[in-house]
Every structure is written in C-alpha cells, then in structure tokens.
Amino acid sequence: MISLKINNIPVYVEEGTTLLEAARSIGIKVPTLCHLKGISELGACRVCVVEVKGMNSLVAACEYPAREGMEVFTNTPRVLNSRKTTIELILSDHRKDCLSCERNTNCELQRLSHKYDCDSHRFAGAQREFVYDDSTDYLIRDNSKCILCRRCIAVCKRQQGVGVIGANERGFATHVACPFDMELAHTPCVGCGQCINVCPTGALQEKEEITRVQEALANPGKYVVVGYAPSVRAALAETFDMPVGTNCQGRINTALRYLGFDKVFDVNCSADFTIMEEAHELVSRIRNGGTLPMFTSCCPGWINHIQKNFPELLPNLSSCKSPQQMFGALIKHVFGKIEGIDPRDLFVVTVMPCTAKKGEKHRTFTDGFADVDAVITTRELSSLCKENGILLNELPDSEPDRPFGEYSGAGMIFGATGGVMEAALRTAVTILEPDARLAPLEFTEVRGLNGVKSAGYTVDGKQIKVAVVNGLNNVNAICEAVKRGESDYQFIEVMTCPGGCVMGGGQPIRATIVKHKAEIAAARANVLYAADKSMYTRRSHNNASLAKIYADHIGEPCGEQAHKLLHTHYQALPKYIKQ
Amino acid sequence: MKGSTLPFDGTPEQETKLRQKLNELKSTPGALMPAMQYAQELYGYLPYEVQCIIAEELDVTLSEVYGVATFYSQFSLYPKGKYKIGICLGTACYVNGSQNVYDKLQQLLGITSGECTDDRLFSLDATRCVGCCGMAPVMTVNDDVYGRIKPEDVEAILAKYRERG
Numbered sequence: 001m002i003s004l005k006i007n008n009i010p011v012y013v014e015e016g017t018t019l020l021e022a023a024r025s026i027g028i029k030v031p032t033l034c035h036l037k038g039i040s041e042l043g044a045c046r047v048c049v050v051e052v053k054g055m056n057s058l059v060a061a062c063e064y065p066a067r068e069g070m071e072v073f074t075n076t077p078r079v080l081n082s083r084k085t086t087i088e089l090i091l092s093d094h095r096k097d098c099l100s101c102e103r104n105t106n107c108e109l110q111r112l113s114h115k116y117d118c119d120s121h122r123f124a125g126a127q128r129e130f131v132y133d134d135s136t137d138y139l140i141r142d143n144s145k146c147i148l149c150r151r152c153i154a155v156c157k158r159q160q161g162v163g164v165i166g167a168n169e170r171g172f173a174t175h176v177a178c179p180f181d182m183e184l185a186h187t188p189c190v191g192c193g194q195c196i197n198v199c200p201t202g203a204l205q206e207k208e209e210i211t212r213v214q215e216a217l218a219n220p221g222k223y224v225v226v227g228y229a230p231s232v233r234a235a236l237a238e239t240f241d242m243p244v245g246t247n248c249q250g251r252i253n254t255a256l257r258y259l260g261f262d263k264v265f266d267v268n269c270s271a272d273f274t275i276m277e278e279a280h281e282l283v284s285r286i287r288n289g290g291t292l293p294m295f296t297s298c299c300p301g302w303i304n305h306i307q308k309n310f311p312e313l314l315p316n317l318s319s320c321k322s323p324q325q326m327f328g329a330l331i332k333h334v335f336g337k338i339e340g341i342d343p344r345d346l347f348v349v350t351v352m353p354c355t356a357k358k359g360e361k362h363r364t365f366t367d368g369f370a371d372v373d374a375v376i377t378t379r380e381l382s383s384l385c386k387e388n389g390i391l392l393n394e395l396p397d398s399e400p401d402r403p404f405g406e407y408s409g410a411g412m413i414f415g416a417t418g419g420v421m422e423a424a425l426r427t428a429v430t431i432l433e434p435d436a437r438l439a440p441l442e443f444t445e446v447r448g449l450n451g452v453k454s455a456g457y458t459v460d461g462k463q464i465k466v467a468v469v470n471g472l473n474n475v476n477a478i479c480e481a482v483k484r485g486e487s488d489y490q491f492i493e494v495m496t497c498p499g500g501c502v503m504g505g506g507q508p509i510r511a512t513i514v515k516h517k518a519e520i521a522a523a524r525a526n527v528l529y530a531a532d533k534s535m536y537t538r539r540s541h542n543n544a545s546l547a548k549i550y551a552d553h554i555g556e557p558c559g560e561q562a563h564k565l566l567h568t569h570y571q572a573l574p575k576y577i578k579q
Numbered sequence: 580m581k582g583s584t585l586p587f588d589g590t591p592e593q594e595t596k597l598r599q600k601l602n603e604l605k606s607t608p609g610a611l612m613p614a615m616q617y618a619q620e621l622y623g624y625l626p627y628e629v630q631c632i633i634a635e636e637l638d639v640t641l642s643e644v645y646g647v648a649t650f651y652s653q654f655s656l657y658p659k660g661k662y663k664i665g666i667c668l669g670t671a672c673y674v675n676g677s678q679n680v681y682d683k684l685q686q687l688l689g690i691t692s693g694e695c696t697d698d699r700l701f702s703l704d705a706t707r708c709v710g711c712c713g714m715a716p717v718m719t720v721n722d723d724v725y726g727r728i729k730p731e732d733v734e735a736i737l738a739k740y741r742e743r744g
Contacts, residue, residue: 166645167646180582
C-alpha cells in the first residue's frame with residue numbers, strides 16, 4: 001500500500017493506482033475528457049491536471065501514478081485556471097452550434113465548459129479546415145466538433161481490432177481521419193459505431209434516417225410497417241430517465257402506434273425464423289459433412305469484417321440473412337401476400353441498436369425489392385418520440401400485432417452475447433437428440449461478458465463444441481485458427497460489439513458508459529434473459545405463428561422457398577479502395 | 580485521397596528487398612520508424628502501395644503507418660523529380676521576394692511544395708535557409724544554385740532543364 005495526501009486528506013491506495021483513481025477513492029472527482037479506462041489512457045486533453053507539491057508543472061491525473069508521501073492538490077487556483085484555459089482553447093476552433101447539435105445536453109465538453117465557467121469566444125484565433133465524411137450509409141464524422149481526444153481511434157483499434165482511423169499530420173493540422181484521408185466507405189470499417197458511443201462531443205453520429213421515416217408515415221400511399229430489435233426494449237427507457245435495465249417493450253409498441261405506423265411487429269419473431277434456418281443449416285452441415293465450424297451471420301459488422309479480412313472463411317458463414325433482413329423479406333413477400341398489399345406500397349422500417357444495420361438494409365433484395373427501406377437506431381427512435389411529444393414513461397403497455405409480433409424467448413435473447421448461440425442450440429439439439437425430452441432448455445455456459453466463451457455438449461452420443469465471441473478484437477485469433485484447420489468447434493457465434501447488441505453503436509450514449517460499461521451491459525442483457533425466463537414459449541420452433549407461416553407460405557426450413565426469402569450469399573471485398 | 584496520384588512504378592526486386600528487410604525488423608520493438616526510413620530510401624517516397632506492404636508485414640494498421648508518415652517531415656508521400664527544385668523561404672530570401680518566385684514556380688509547374696510533376700521531371704520544396712543569404716533570394720535545382728532570382732527568370736531556367744530531359 002502507498003500512503004499519500006490529496007487536498008491534505010490521507011489516502012491509502014495500491015501501487016500502480018493513478019492519481020485520478022486515488023482521488024475518486026475518497027470521493028473527489030477530477031474531470032476527464034479524453035480518458036477511457038483500459039482503452040485510451042493518453043493524458044492528451046490535459047483537463048485532469050492536478051498540482052503535486054515539489055513539482056514544477058501540473059501533471060495529468062489520469063495517467064500519473066500515486067507515489068509514497070506525495071502531496072496532491074486537485075483544486076488550487078492554478079489547477080482550476082489551467083483547466084479553464086485548456087477548455088477555452090479546445091473551444092476556440094470548435095464549431096459551436098450547440099443549440100442544434102445532436103449531443104446538446106449530452107455533451108462532455110459542454111458539461112465541462114459550463115462547470116468551469118468558460119468563455120467560448122476567448123481565443124477567437126485560427127480555424128482548422130475540417131474533414132467532413134459522410135461517405136458511408138451509417139456514420140458521419142464532422143471534425144469541426146472533434147477535440148482530438150482520440151477515444152474513437154483507441155476503441156476502433158484496441159477494442160475492435162479494426163483500426164481504420166488515426167491521427168494524421170501534426171501540430172495544428174492534426175486531425176482524426178482514415179489513412180491517406182480516404183473516405184471511410186473505402187476502408188475496412190465494419191460500421192459498428194462504437195466510436196460514436198465514446199465520442200465526448202457531436203463529432204461522430206449515425207447517419208439519420210428519421211426524415212425518410214417521417215416522409216413515409218406522411219405518405220398516404222405507403223403502408224408503413226415497423227419492427228424493433230430485442231436490444232431496443234432493453235435500453236430505450238434510459239433516454240426517458242428510467243433506470244438502466246428497464247424493459248419498455250409494451251410502451252414501445254404503444255409509442256410506435258402513436259407515431260402512426262400501420263403495423264407494429266417485433267424482430268424477435270424474425271429472430272425465431274433465423275434460428276429455424278440457422279439450426280437446420282447447422283444440423284445439415286453436421287450430418288452431411290458440410291463446412292465446419294459454421295459462423296453465425298446475424299451481425300452486419302462481423303459480415304463486413306469477414307468479407308474484407310477473411311474471405312477464405314466465407315464458406316464457413318451461415319447463409320442465413322440476419323433477423324432484420326428476414327423481417328423485411330417476410331413483410332414484403334408473406335405479410336404483403338396475406339394482406340393483399342403490393343410490395344411496392346410497403347415501407348419497412350426497423351429500429352436497431354446498431355449502426356451497421358443501416359449499411360445492411362440494402363445488402364439483400366428479394367424479387368427486386370430491397371428487404372428493408374429504413375433503419376433507425378434506438379437513439380433515433382428516442383428523438384422521434386421526443387419530437388412528437390410522446391412521453392414514453394407515461395404510456396400504457398400494448399402488444400405487438402400478429403402474426404409477426406409473436407415470438408419465443410429464444411428470439412428475445414438474440415441481443416446479448418451468447419444469445420444467438422443459446423437460441424440456436426435450443427432448436428438444433430432438439431432436432432439432433434432422438435429423445436427430445438433430453439434436450440436442455442438453458443445453455444448458461446455461453447452467457448456472460450467474457451470476450452471468448454466456449455462450451456461442449458454431448459448430443460445423441462456425439463460431442464458438439466461451440467464458441468461465442470464478442471468484441472471484434474477477439475475474433476481474429478479464432479479466424480486464424482480456423483484458417484489453419486486447428487479449430488475443433490462446430491459452431492461459432494460472433495457479435496462485433498463487446499456485450500453484444502445491447503451495447504451496440506446505436507444505443508443511448510451515456511457518459512457513464514466510460515466507467516460502468518460492464519454493469520450497463522449486464523443490466524441490459526438481464527432485461528432480455530428475464531423476459532425469456534418469463535415466457536411460456538422459449539424455443540423458436542415452438543412459436544405457433546412461425547409454424548403456421550412455414551406451413552402456409554414457406555414449406556420446409558432451408559427448403560426452396562426458404563432459400564429465396566431467408567438466405568443470401570456473401571462475397572469477398574477489398575480491404576481498402578484506392579481512389 | 581491524399582498522396583501521389585502518379586502510377587506506382589515499384590519493381591518486384593524492390594518489393595522483395597523491402598519484405599526481406601521488414602522480416603528482419605519484425606521482431607524488434609519500435610520497428611516502424613527504421614522500416615519506413617528503409618522504404619523511403621528504397622523507393623524515394625512512401626506511396627500507398629509501399630505503406631500497405633509495411634502495415635501487412637509488421638502487422639500494424641495502415642492508419643498507424645500513415646500517421647507516422649505524416650507526422651515526421653523526413654517522410655514524403657510524393658516522389659522526388661529528376662530535378663529537385665528548392666526555393667528558400669528563409670528570412671533573408673523571403674524579405675527579398677522569394678515568395679513571388681515560389682508562387683511563379685507553383686503556377687508554372689502546377690504543383691505545390693512536397694509534390695512532383697506528372698512527368699516526374701520536377702519536384703518542388705519550399706526550404707529553410709540554404710546558407711547563402713548574400714545571394715537572396717535563392718533557388719536551387721539539384722546542385723545548381725541560382726541567386727538574386729526574379730519571378731521572370733523562372734521560365735527560362737525550367738526550360739533549360741526540360742531541354743536536357
């Protein structure tokens with residue numbers, strides 16, 4: 001243990017503790033702007049400076065280690081003045097359109113500026129020329145609001161193992177961008193949006209599709225159908241000041257009706273279809289000597305990654321469309337047929353916890369129609385509700401419409417890491433096990449927040465080995481092992497975001513996510529597991545609406561019609577495109 | 580996209596040499612800087628294709644390589660021409676009007692400092708003091724030094740080197 005004094009208060013901490021953590025341990029919060037524990041610890045922004053007795057210059061508390069006998073002061077006039085000047089310098093070439101900024105009232109720079117009583121126009125000096133990148137379908141980088149904290153760079157490289165952005169040039173010309181200042185669309189960016197969730201300001205945002213949704217809703221010629229992903233119900237409530245871990249699915253159904261959608265369905269239902277197809281595909285590969293291990297294909301970030309980085313593993317990828325794309329295809333070609341509505345007149349909207357889903361919407365077409373027309377994130381649904389004066393916290397619950405609103409608990413848990421695996425096993429093991437009564441219902445080994453989880457099950461006397469990976473940085477080693485033929489898994493689930501979709505790049509932005517990531521991930525996942533547990537139907541193949549739709553419109557899982565509607569194929573893509 | 584728009588003309592021999600060197604360097608910590616210095620010596624500059632090879636062999640991202648390449652002024656994204664023109668923007672030359680000469684050079688060559696013409700004949704660099712302030716303003720072409728130069732002299736000087744080819 002080390003003993004030191006912070007503001008004359010004795011503090012005892014373990015060796016290796018930073019001054020930031022030491023101060024926090026006695027209830028003193030030193031402000032930070034660039035710090036992202038465990039991921040980005042650069043001391044770049046200088047907002048966390050503190051004074052140490054005997055040292056000439058101020059030190060960055062976020063990276064400076066506590067030492068025996070140290071006397072630290074966190075609130076001297078010199079410290080406070082330095083912080084204020086630093087923030088004012090950051091503000092000097094920051095585009096200050098705060099009133100209309102997406103991050104207004106949820107901006108870390110704004111909060112600090114207010115806290116330190118800053119004059120945002122004190123240094124009205126030179127302005128940088130800014131990069132504005134809107135080349136992708138899912139993300140906008142507006143460097144006029146970038147404060148060069150480098151959190152996005154760190155998350156992209158160290159958490160996700162993607163690394164398509166960096167700090168280019170030096171001095172006043174320094175800016176965050178892709179190599180050679182390429183457009184993001186020409187790089188192996190996977191679209192996960194984790195950079196958005198850690199950006200302290202409005203420099204990174206999803207590409208909004210609210211406008212297109214509103215236009216469709218206002219168009220009397222369009223029949224507008226909406227479905228929302230499992231994870232949306234686990235997080236939307238947070239944006240209406242309800243506690244983390246509040247399930248608001250009943251209110252979402254009501255809110256979507258208030259917004260004017262003609263039908264409110266649930267993507268949990270198409271997740272059940274995904275499991276029917278994926279489980280049958282897995283069983284067929286195991287029985288017929290197909291390519292193994294099979295990778296899941298629900299996560300568009302992962303699809304982008306494998307297409308650009310591991311094209312030789314594309315035969316291992318399940319040919320199933322994602323639940324979102326299956327939802328669109330089912331609405332336009334099955335629901336449309338049932339209701340007698342031309343696919344041309346149907347407008348399919350999905351609400352997703354994910355930015356990569358925006359890029360995925362035009363990935364698959366069925367009979368010439370894009371499966372999905374517009375994708376909005378959980379954040380955008382929150383904005384849409386607020387703009388329309390819908391007070392989510394005061395709404396009554398309601399049920400989704402039928403038939404694409406009926407789902408099993410297996411569809412529900414899709415949003416958490418391990419959820420797709422567990423859902424698939426619930427069905428696959430039932431098919432493989434001659435005595436279905438022996439098939440277990442819960443596969444708890446694949447749950448939890450570890451980056452890589454593996455488990456083995458004996459089914460019909462044979463061993464099935466599975467792995468679950470979340471956080472894209474963890475997937476490369478597994479892919480390399482599969483490439484070398486050294487992997488003995490039969491089935492591998494991959495989710496790009498650490499924690500799975502509940503922690504997706506389209507989920508509510510919380511400054512506290514920086515410190516309490518694991519707790520938030522666990523609370524959101526718990527919403528889904530608790531909902532699953534409370535349900536009578538917990539296996540996808542027991543979903544009655546699904547069984548009827550297969551019988552009336554699709555035929556066998558993995559059959560001809562199923563392939564047309566619910567499957568796709570993937571191509572290798574170049575990593576970088578030189579223009 | 581930033582960087583040279585000239586077609587990459589690296590030879591297979593150069594690539595073999597580079598990959599060999601990168602393999603030697605791979606296991607040493609801090610290999611990126613020496614690797615990039617070697618590559619720049621080999622190719623004369625660091626085009627996209629070369630940076631991709633460095634990233635691949637050293638298992639770092641292209642972003643990291645590019646970040647380093649644009650941080651240090653010793654690295655160039657553009658090749659040097661057969662005739663390397665330097666125009667001094669140091670104090671003595673500047674007060675004697677070297678900016679006007681520099682502007683004229685940019686206008687005639689269609690390139691700016693650090694770049695190279697498409698025919699790879701001329702490259703242009705705005706330099707600091709070259710050490711002969713008495714002759715200000717000074718322009719250099721490879722080892723030839725031109726002193727007390729005026730914007731109207733530039734065209735004839737360029738023509739001389741063009742004739743030599």
